[in-house]
Structure formats: C-alpha cells, structure tokens
Amino acid sequence: MGILIEGKRRRLRGAPRAASIEVLGLEVTQAIQNLAHQVPLIRSKSTVVRVYVKCTGLTAKRDLRGEIAVASAPGAPARYVPSTKSIIISDKDQPDLGMQRRNAEMSLNFVLPLDVCSWPTVSISVNHIRSADTDLPLSGDLTTTLPLIDSPPLRIKVVGLRYLWTKPGGTQIDVSPEAFHFDFLRSFLGRAYPVPSIEWSQLVVQANPQFAPPFSGPQTPDGDDPLWRAKLAIAHNQLAVLRAKDIEAGTDPRTHYYGLVSDASAGLFFRGAAKDIPQVPDPSVVAVGPTGNPRQYPSLNWDKDASYGDWYAAHELSHTFGRFHPGFCGQDASDGTFPYPDGRIGDLQHGDMIGLDVGDPTLNIPMAALPHEKWHDIMSYCDDQWLSSYSYGAILDRLKLEDAAFRVA
Numbered sequence: 001m002g003i004l005i006e007g008k009r010r011r012l013r014g015a016p017r018a019a020s021i022e023v024l025g026l027e028v029t030q031a032i033q034n035l036a037h038q039v040p041l042i043r044s045k046s047t048v049v050r051v052y053v054k055c056t057g058l059t060a061k062r063d064l065r066g067e068i069a070v071a072s073a074p075g076a077p078a079r080y081v082p083s084t085k086s087i088i089i090s091d092k093d094q095p096d097l098g099m100q101r102r103n104a105e106m107s108l109n110f111v112l113p114l115d116v117c118s119w120p121t122v123s124i125s126v127n128h129i130r131s132a133d134t135d136l137p138l139s140g141d142l143t144t145t146l147p148l149i150d151s152p153p154l155r156i157k158v159v160g161l162r163y164l165w166t167k168p169g170g171t172q173i174d175v176s177p178e179a180f181h182f183d184f185l186r187s188f189l190g191r192a193y194p195v196p197s198i199e200w201s202q203l204v205v206q207a208n209p210q211f212a213p214p215f216s217g218p219q220t221p222d223g224d225d226p227l228w229r230a231k232l233a234i235a236h237n238q239l240a241v242l243r244a245k246d247i248e249a250g251t252d253p254r255t256h257y258y259g260l261v262s263d264a265s266a267g268l269f270f271r272g273a274a275k276d277i278p279q280v281p282d283p284s285v286v287a288v289g290p291t292g293n294p295r296q297y298p299s300l301n302w303d304k305d306a307s308y309g310d311w312y313a314a315h316e317l318s319h320t321f322g323r324f325h326p327g328f329c330g331q332d333a334s335d336g337t338f339p340y341p342d343g344r345i346g347d348l349q350h351g352d353m354i355g356l357d358v359g360d361p362t363l364n365i366p367m368a369a370l371p372h373e374k375w376h377d378i379m380s381y382c383d384d385q386w387l388s389s390y391s392y393g394a395i396l397d398r399l400k401l402e403d404a405a406f407r408v409a
C-alpha cells in the first residue's frame with residue numbers, strides 16, 4: 001500500500017517522462033516576413049528570430065525558455081542569445097504553427113544584438129530549449145542561414161508648421177505639434193520602413209500667414225475642396241522653398257521633407273497629401289499631413305498609441321517614393337498591381353506574410369505580430385495600417401535608386 005502511494009507521488013512530482021520539443025519553424029523577421037523568408041533582411045535593422053514549437057510529453061503546463069546561437073557563417077564562432085521571455089505550454093494546450101505566427105506572445109522570440117544585425121550573413125541554430133532547468137530533446141528545423149542586404153538609410157527632415165488659430169471668441173493662439181509626435185513618427189518609420197536607420201532632423205517653423213484655419217471649405221460638385229487645395233499648395237511651396245535653401249547650404253539632396261500640422265482640436269484636421277507621386281526617383285517631392293491624438297476620432301480607435309501622425313506620415317511619404325493607392329476603404333484605385341484582397345498586408349495564396357512590429361520600449365509600444373487577416377497596407381485608407389511586403393519591397397527599390405542617383409560626389 002505504502003509503496004503504491006509513494007509511486008504515484010513520484011510520478012506526479014517528477015520530471016515529465018520523455019518530454020521533447022519539435023521545432024516547427026524558425027522565422028527571421030524585421031517588419032514583414034513569411035516562413036520561406038521571401039522578404040529580404042536588411043543589414044543593421046532591428047531583427048527578431050521567432051521559434052515555433054510543438055511539445056510532446058508535457059502533461060502539465062510548463063514554462064519554456066530558449067537560447068539560439070548566431071554565427072556569421074555555419075560553424076563560425078557563435079553569439080548566444082536568450083529568448084526575450086518564456087512561453088507556457090503543455091501537450092493539451094498548445095497553439096498550432098499558424099496561431100503562433102499570428103501572436104508574438106506564443107513564440108520564443110530572440111532579439112538579435114545590434115552588432116550581429118550588421119553581419120552580412122546570419123547562421124542561426126536553436127541551441128537549447130529548457131523547462132525549469134532541464135534541456136528538452138529537440139527535433140525539426142533547428143538551423144537557418146540567411147543573408148542580410150545593404151540598404152540606404154531613410155533621410156528625412158520633419159518640419160512642424162506652426163500656424164495662428166483664431167478661436168471662435170476671437171482669441172488667437174499658435175498651434176504646433178508637440179515634441180512627442182515627432183518621436184512617434186521617427187519610431188514608426190524606423191520600425192516599419194525597409195531601412196537600417198533614419199538620418200533624421202526636425203524643427204518647427206512659423207507657417208506662411210495664409211496657412212491658417214479653416215483648413216476645409218465647401219466642396220464643389222465634383223467633390224473637390226478648393227479651400228483645402230489652396231492651403232495645401234501654400235504648405236507644399238513653403239516646404240519646397242525651405243528644402244531648396246537647405247540643399248543649397250549642404251543638406252544631403254536625398255533628404256525627403258515632410259510637414260507636420262497639429263490638430264489642436266478635431267475641427268482643425270488638415271488632410272494630408274504629397275505634392276506629387278513621382279514615377280522616377282525624386283526626393284525633392286514634399287508632403288504634408290496632420291497629427292494629433294487618435295482618441296479624438298472614433299474612426300481611429302484601432303490606433304492605440306498617443307499619435308496618429310506616424311502611420312499617416314508613412315502613407316504620404318510613401319507617395320513621395322512613387323507608391324499609389326491600391327483602392328480600398330473608400331479610395332481611388334491608382335495602383336493596378338496590388339496583390340492582396342481587401343488592401344491587406346498578405347494572404348494565404350501569396351506566401352502567408354505576417355507583419356511584426358518590433359516595438360519601442362521608449363514609447364511603451366510592445367512587440368506585436370500583425371496577422372494579414374486584420375492588418376492593411378499603408379497605402380490603403382483602411383484601419384490597422386502596416387507595410388505589406390509589396391510596399392516594403394517597392395520602397396526599398398526606390399530608396400536604392402534615389403541613393404545612387406542623388407549621391408553627392
């Protein structure tokens with residue numbers, strides 16, 4: 001009798017018998033990616049390795065942690081990188097590969113150190129996966145070797161346009177974007193754009209006196225808004241003049257200029273636009289757009305952070321890199337070759353691309369996986385905006401062309 005109880009107790013308390021881990025996939029991602037790694041990886045851009053697992057023999061929920069080895073070539077000396085945090089799984093309670101890819105909390109994630117991201121090649125292998133202090137036997141896809149390609153930085157100057165607002169009572173106040181809006185924009189472009197870094201500068205200037213509310217007026221029968229169009233032209237011209245002076249004074253001619261207009265109240269929303277959609281590389285094309293708190297607009301309730309000027313600017317800036325509208329969520333369709341349904345960032349028929357926002361701890365933005373079932377391309381007018389691999393690749397191509405064509409000797 002005593003022996004039986006002793007036996008039962010041992011089995012309950014002891015290590016799981018013959019527990020093991022099958023690695024279902026290894027995905028190296030920077031902003032958008034699939035399991036076949038069809039999106040090129042950019043040298044010196046923040047990089048996350050995601051490891052998807054299936055466990056066998058874990059009868060109770062267990063905490064799993066991992067470690068990967070990263071070398072500059074197969075067999076070269078490795079850097080060891082721990083998972084950012086643990087995942088909790090058991091045989092009964094484990095998401096499949098597709099679910100793991102769609103939720104950053106469900107995979108073991110490894111943030112590559114900056115010096116490792118600058119190597120021309122990364123050769124990655126799963127070193128161990130542990131439950132408590134026990135290494136679990138591993139099987140499956142344990143290694144991958146991928147090149148990292150050179151990409152130019154994004155060069156951008158963001159100009160806050162300070163304007164005079166005459167309130168209904170007659171009081172006049174100056175309105176300019178608060179500093180944090182610039183921070184959100186810089187961070188978003190660094191996370192979402194196909195660039196290793198951003199050569200950034202920012203300032204606030206007094207807008208041309210004619211650039212002041214109202215920013216919208218009665219529409220003509222064809223749907224145009226002549227009042228808005230006139231003020232847009234004033235802002236574009238001011239930015240173009242400022243840019244020309246800066247370039248004359250030695251600013252890198254590959255620098256894009258973007259005007260940021262604060263909406264001190266929802267009635268002051270200034271609809272953004274690029275001056276042109278250049279079909280040949282032309283960094284002189286300026287753009288302008290609004291920023292403010294997304295909480296002012298019920299239609300922006302998908303945007304959880306403190307600024308909507310970030311993705312809005314990425315849309316307008318992408319126009320200046322030659323990108324058109326795919327034609328979704330109430331917009332004209334000027335891009336006839338957009339590949340995905342409903343303006344989304346991917347679909348099952350085209351490689352099952354999943355977005356990854358690496359996040360930004362300084363702005364309290366967590367790492368997040370962005371499933372194509374929910375997220376839409378930056379060039380659409382839909383909710384939940386990110387870059388599809390289509391836009392990501394096209395912007396990368398244009399950046400490279402601009403980088404070569406406008407290089408100062």
Ligand SMILES: [Zn+2]
Binds near residue numbers: 315316319325
């Ligand atoms: Zn647009």
